[in-house]
Amino acid sequence: MTRFRLPTWFVLLLPAIIVLVAVVLIPLVLSLYSSFTPYRLTRPESLYKWIGTFNYEKAVKSAHFWAAFGRTVLLLTIALNLEMLMGLGLALLVNRVTYGQRALRTLMMFPMMFSPVLVGFQFKFIFNDNVGLVNNALQSLGLTDVAIPWLVDGKLAFMSILAAEMWSSTSVFAILILAGLFAVPRDPIEAAKVDGCTPWQSFRHITLPYIMPFIYIALAIRSLDVARAYDIVQIMTNGGPARRTELLWTMIGRTGYVDAKMGYANAMGYISIFLAIFFTIYFFRKLNAARTELGMAG
Amino acid sequence: MAQVHLRNVVKKYGQLQVVHGINLEIEDNEFVVLVGPSGCGKSTTLRMIAGLEDISGGEVGIGDRVVNDLPPRSRNISMVFQNYALYPHMTVRENLGFSLKIAKRPEAEIEQAVDEAAGILSLTEYLDRKPGALSGGQRQRVAMGRAIVRHPDVFLFDEPLSNLDAKLRTQMRTEIKKLHQKVKSTIVYVTHDQVEAMTLADRIVIMRDGHIEQVGTPLEVFEKPANTFVATFIGSPPMNLLDGQVQSGKIALDGGPSVSIPEQSRGKVQDGQAVILGFRADNLMPVGHSMPMPGEHSELGMTVNLSEPLGTETLLFGTLAGKEVQAKMLHPRPVAPGERLEFQLDLTRCHLFDAKTQQSLG
Ligand SMILES: Nc1ncnc2c1ncn2[C@@H]1O[C@H](COP(=O)(O)OP(=O)(O)OP(=O)(O)O)[C@@H](O)[C@H]1O
Ligand SMILES: [Mg+2]
Numbered sequence: 321m322t323r324f325r326l327p328t329w330f331v332l333l334l335p336a337i338i339v340l341v342a343v344v345l346i347p348l349v350l351s352l353y354s355s356f357t358p359y360r361l362t363r364p365e366s367l368y369k370w371i372g373t374f375n376y377e378k379a380v381k382s383a384h385f386w387a388a389f390g391r392t393v394l395l396l397t398i399a400l401n402l403e404m405l406m407g408l409g410l411a412l413l414v415n416r417v418t419y420g421q422r423a424l425r426t427l428m429m430f431p432m433m434f435s436p437v438l439v440g441f442q443f444k445f446i447f448n449d450n451v452g453l454v455n456n457a458l459q460s461l462g463l464t465d466v467a468i469p470w471l472v473d474g475k476l477a478f479m480s481i482l483a484a485e486m487w488s489s490t491s492v493f494a495i496l497i498l499a500g501l502f503a504v505p506r507d508p509i510e511a512a513k514v515d516g517c518t519p520w521q522s523f524r525h526i527t528l529p530y531i532m533p534f535i536y537i538a539l540a541i542r543s544l545d546v547a548r549a550y551d552i553v554q555i556m557t558n559g560g561p562a563r564r565t566e567l568l569w570t571m572i573g574r575t576g577y578v579d580a581k582m583g584y585a586n587a588m589g590y591i592s593i594f595l596a597i598f599f600t601i602y603f604f605r606k607l608n609a610a611r612t613e614l615g616m617a618g
Numbered sequence: 619m620a621q622v623h624l625r626n627v628v629k630k631y632g633q634l635q636v637v638h639g640i641n642l643e644i645e646d647n648e649f650v651v652l653v654g655p656s657g658c659g660k661s662t663t664l665r666m667i668a669g670l671e672d673i674s675g676g677e678v679g680i681g682d683r684v685v686n687d688l689p690p691r692s693r694n695i696s697m698v699f700q701n702y703a704l705y706p707h708m709t710v711r712e713n714l715g716f717s718l719k720i721a722k723r724p725e726a727e728i729e730q731a732v733d734e735a736a737g738i739l740s741l742t743e744y745l746d747r748k749p750g751a752l753s754g755g756q757r758q759r760v761a762m763g764r765a766i767v768r769h770p771d772v773f774l775f776d777e778p779l780s781n782l783d784a785k786l787r788t789q790m791r792t793e794i795k796k797l798h799q800k801v802k803s804t805i806v807y808v809t810h811d812q813v814e815a816m817t818l819a820d821r822i823v824i825m826r827d828g829h830i831e832q833v834g835t836p837l838e839v840f841e842k843p844a845n846t847f848v849a850t851f852i853g854s855p856p857m858n859l860l861d862g863q864v865q866s867g868k869i870a871l872d873g874g875p876s877v878s879i880p881e882q883s884r885g886k887v888q889d890g891q892a893v894i895l896g897f898r899a900d901n902l903m904p905v906g907h908s909m910p911m912p913g914e915h916s917e918l919g920m921t922v923n924l925s926e927p928l929g930t931e932t933l934l935f936g937t938l939a940g941k942e943v944q945a946k947m948l949h950p951r952p953v954a955p956g957e958r959l960e961f962q963l964d965l966t967r968c969h970l971f972d973a974k975t976q977q978s979l980g
Contacts, residue, residue, distance in 0.1 A: 507703030510670050513690040514697045515717035515764070525716070529707045613707045 351586045359583035361576075366583070375587035384563060385588060388571040392595070395478070395567065396546040399485045400539055406486065407493020407538070408531075414494070415501045429495060431488045440555025443484035447471050447556070474564035477557050481565060484552050489545065493538045500534030501527070529613060536607035543599035547592070568592045620681035620694075620771035620804055621646050622667060628675035629662050629828075637662055638828040639676065649798050649805045653815040654825035655851070660808040661700075663825070664774050667806060668697050680771055696765035697774040701781065702757045704749040710736075710760050711745040717768045735763040738800070739793075755786045762794075766801055775807040779814065791817060812852050816840070824848050842969075846976045849896050849969060857896045860939045861973065864891045869970075871895065874939035877916040877963060882980040883970040892973035899933065901964040902945040909948065913966035920945070920961055925953045934959075 326334075355375055359367045379385045414424050431439075446453045447470035458464045470480050504527055512522040550569040553559060559566040559574065572592065576585030622644040629637035637659045644650050652660045665671040667678055669690035678685055685693050696717075705713050712719075714735055718728040736742045739759040749757055758778060765773055778794075779787045795818055798805055809815055815822050816836045824831045824839060824847075832844040843849035843857070850856040862871040864887045870876045877895070879887065887893060903909065905917070920936040920943070932950035936943055945961055947953070970979040 505703075507699055507701060508705050510690075511697070511699060511703040511705070511764075512716075513670065514668055514695060515768075516691040516720045518691065521720055525720075526705060 352590065354583050355586035355590055357583045359581075359586075361580040361582050371583075375584045376591070378584065379588045379591055384566070384571065385591075387563070388566045388568050389592070389595070391478070391566065392547060392549070392568045392592075395482065395485070395549065396543060396599070399482055399489075399546055400542055402482075403486055403490045403493050403542065404535060404539065406490045408497050408535070410490065410494040411497035411501055414498055425495075425498070428491050431491050434488065436488060436551040437555055439484055439488045440552040443480065443487070443552070444471065444556045447480045447483075471557055472561055474561075477561075477565045481553055481556055484556060485546065485549070488552070489542060492542055493535070496534045496538040497531055500531035503534075504530040529610070532610040533607055533614070536603050536610060540600055540603035540607065543603060544596055547596040547599060568595070621679075622772055622804060622806065623679045624663070624667070624676065625679075626676035627663070627666060627673060627678060629659070629666060629671065630674040635674075636828050637666075640828075640830055642823060642830065642833065644804060644806065647802050647804055649807065649818060649820045650823060651807045651809060651815040651819035651821075652823045652825060653809055653812055653851075654831075656810060658825045659828040660810070660825055661776055664697075664776050664806060664808050667772070668695055668774050669693050670697075694768075694771045695774055696768055696770040696772075698761045698765050698776065698778045700777045702749075702761040702778075704757060704760055704764075706749055709746050709748055710741060710752070710763075713749065713760055714741075714745075714763050714767055717764070721768075731767045735767045738766070738797070739763045754781055755790070758782060758790060759793075762797070766797070769801075769803075771804065773803055773805045773807075775805065777809055778807075779809070780811070787814075794818060813854070816852070822852075824851060842978070842980070843896075844978050846894060846896065846971050849971070853898060855899050855933070855944045857898050857969070858902070858938075858941070858943045859971075860895045860941055860943070862893055862895055862939065864889055864893055869893060869895055871939035875916075875918055877918070877968075878914060878965055880965050880968040880970055880980065881914065886979045887970065893979065894971040894973050894976070896969040896971060897963060897967060899944040899946045901967040902943065902961050904934070904945070904947050904959045904961055907947045907949055907951075908962050909964075911962055911964045911966075913964065915965050916963045918961045918963055919958060921956060921958045922953050923955055925955070927952075 354367060356372060357367055357369055358371050358374070410428065414421060414428065417424055434442075445451070447455075449455055449467040449469050449472065452470065454470060455464075455467050458468070468476065470476050508526050509522055512526045517525065548569055549567055550573060553565060553567050553570050554573070557565045559570040563571075568588070569592070572585045572588050575588065576582050622642075624640050624642040626639045626641060627637060628635065628639050640663060642650075652663060654660055662671060666673050667680075669685065669688060669692075673686050680693055680695070705716065708716065711732055714732045715728045718731060723731075732745070733742070736745055739762060741756070741759055741763055744752060744756060744760075749760065752760065758781070761778065775794075779790050782790060791814060794807075798818075807818060819836055821833060821835055822839050823833050826847055832839055832848045834842070839848055839852050843852065846859055850859065860871050860874070862869045862874075864870075864879070865876070866889065867879065868876040869879055900909075902918075918938065920938055922934045922936050924935040925947075926933040926935075927950060930948075930950075932947040932953065934945040934947055934953060936945065953959070971977060972979055
């Protein structure tokens with residue numbers, strides 16, 4: 321009598337399969353399923369009521385959702401562009417430094433070492449209208465004598481959040497672009513000089529194509545980062561005042577945990593993920609194109 | 619088209635001085651080759667002319683301008699780099715036209731210049747490829763094409779052929795020579811290959827350790843080497859050098875026979891002076907297998923240790939005055955190692971150097 325035995329490859333893969341199913345597949349399926357129910361954390365039995373695409377329709381029709389969506393895309397666009405330009409500038413400057421460059425590079429990474437929650441608190445203090453650093457400085461310098469409501473006015477609050485984001489993450493660009501600059505060969509640049517290029521022209525025509533792949537990697541990483549931005553905003557404004565700085569994930573977080581409407585929150589989450597996926601695919605396409613340009617793609 | 623001059627040009631890297639006050643006048647349309655062993659400062663000198671290295675001292679001029687403080691783009695030069703330095707993200711066409719595009723020339727003119735250069739260098743069928751999809755020789759031609767489209771005042775070449783295989787190198791050497799005849803221009807060409815130097819140059823500049831050892835036409839440096847370094851560096855096989863002393867109007871080779879003093883050196887040596895006698899393999903030939911030597915010559919016996927038949931002639935290796943010596947045999951017959959032959963040394967073609975200064979005494 322032969323006993324049934326599982327194939328060896330399956331036995332060997334089993335631990336990995338179990339872990340993956342437990343931590344990835346089950347939550348994924350469960351959350352996807354719950355987005356088709358009126359699931360509320362406070363009423364567990366609501367998980368078993370199927371309401372079809374009701375949550376999705378609700379989200380798509382919700383002005384609040386689209387406002388948060390738009391605001392997230394806006395923050396993403398502005399933050400990424402400014403961070404890219406500043407990171408590029410920073411990297412070019414640091415690349416010029418010959419003495420103490422290592423120390424500078426380490427220093428440059430400091431903002432990345434702080435938890436975004438702490439960055440949020442710090443900037444909440446800096447932009448506080450009564451005791452904040454910015455208002456104090458402006459008032460001491462005599463530039464203004466009113467307390468500017470940095471975190472209360474919608475536009476100003478958006479800018480304050482932008483400032484915090486940029487402070488904490490410009491160095492991601494700077495570091496990656498610096499790595500790119502290190503990889504630029506000297507010869508074509510010298511050839512360009514001889515061919516009549518000004519420093520700006522050699523940068524534009526030779527250096528930039530070389531560092532484009534690095535810029536796209538940084539953009540891809542940061543677009544995911546900003547698309548899921550939560551902590552800094554949550555701390556600084558809590559999406560407020562009156563939803564004026566609400567981003568996708570602060571809204572989803574509130575809907576899920578404060579209002580306890582987990583089914584609806586999950587539905588919005590799934591829509592938002594497409595945003596992230598879209599940007600990732602977009603930047604990786606660009607990355608591959610840039611690499612093909614340089615003859616680097618396999 | 620322009621002359622180039624270097625006056626007391628010095629290059630220092632920090633405390634380390636690598637070029638020690640070079641003087642050189644290059645004529646309009648002249649093909650000058652800088653040659654010397656690795657690390658002697660050829661590239662550094664070339665890069666100072668190009669403006670890619672700062673000049674630590676002295677003066678570099680192109681045309682009637684001193685260019686010490688001009689950036690490369692203002693010097694109207696073209697340079698071909700040792701590893702080509704093509705722009706990898708541009709097609710061959712874009713590589714060739716890049717300098718003209720930067721100079722904001724009209725499209726039509728760029729296209730015409732690119733087509734012309736591609737024609738000269740047989741690159742027409744590769745115009746739309748990127749450098750990554752070209753062979754070494756093709757890349758080399760692109761690098762050259764990039765240099766010629768601009769019609770610069772001066773071409774600078776830094777060992778452009780050293781990455782090519784032997785056959786391609788010979789072929790490209792001829793191409794460069796033709797190119798110089800077609801596109802009249804001043805060329806400064808760096809190489810460490812003396813054959814390349816001899817075949818290409820109007821004038822050769824032989825460098826060692828940041829100094830110029832000799833400047834002259836290929837024949838001059840071959841026939842009248844200024845010192846023992848040039849004598850051994852130029853020509854293949856290298857010149858034989860034997861130590862000796864002047865004794866009563868003859869040269870007594872150390873531990874060997876005596877030969878007469880070559881005519882051109884007579885009166886320039888004193889009795890007892892330590893000297894070095896130099897002669898090429900072509901001027902030491904076995905009796906009966908030699909060129910006619912109508913002038914003065916000495917006869918020497920030498921045992922042959924090794925022979926290398928080359929077809930029309932055979933290279934013979936032996937020992938004279940304690941040194942290994944190479945000789946040539948015309949209309950060769952087989953020579954067994956250990957065979958002793960009588961040789962004729964053509965004294966009219968011998969060189970005498972001072973043993974202390976290593977400088978020529980002729
Ligand atoms: N950046 C530098 N710092 C210090 N020394 C340098 C530097 N660049 C070159 N050198 C030195 O300068 C000398 C001349 O170098 P150069 O490149 O001109 O030699 P070369 O004649 O072109 O040799 P090769 O035939 O090997 O190319 C060498 O001894 C080299 O070590
Ligand atoms: Mg060199």
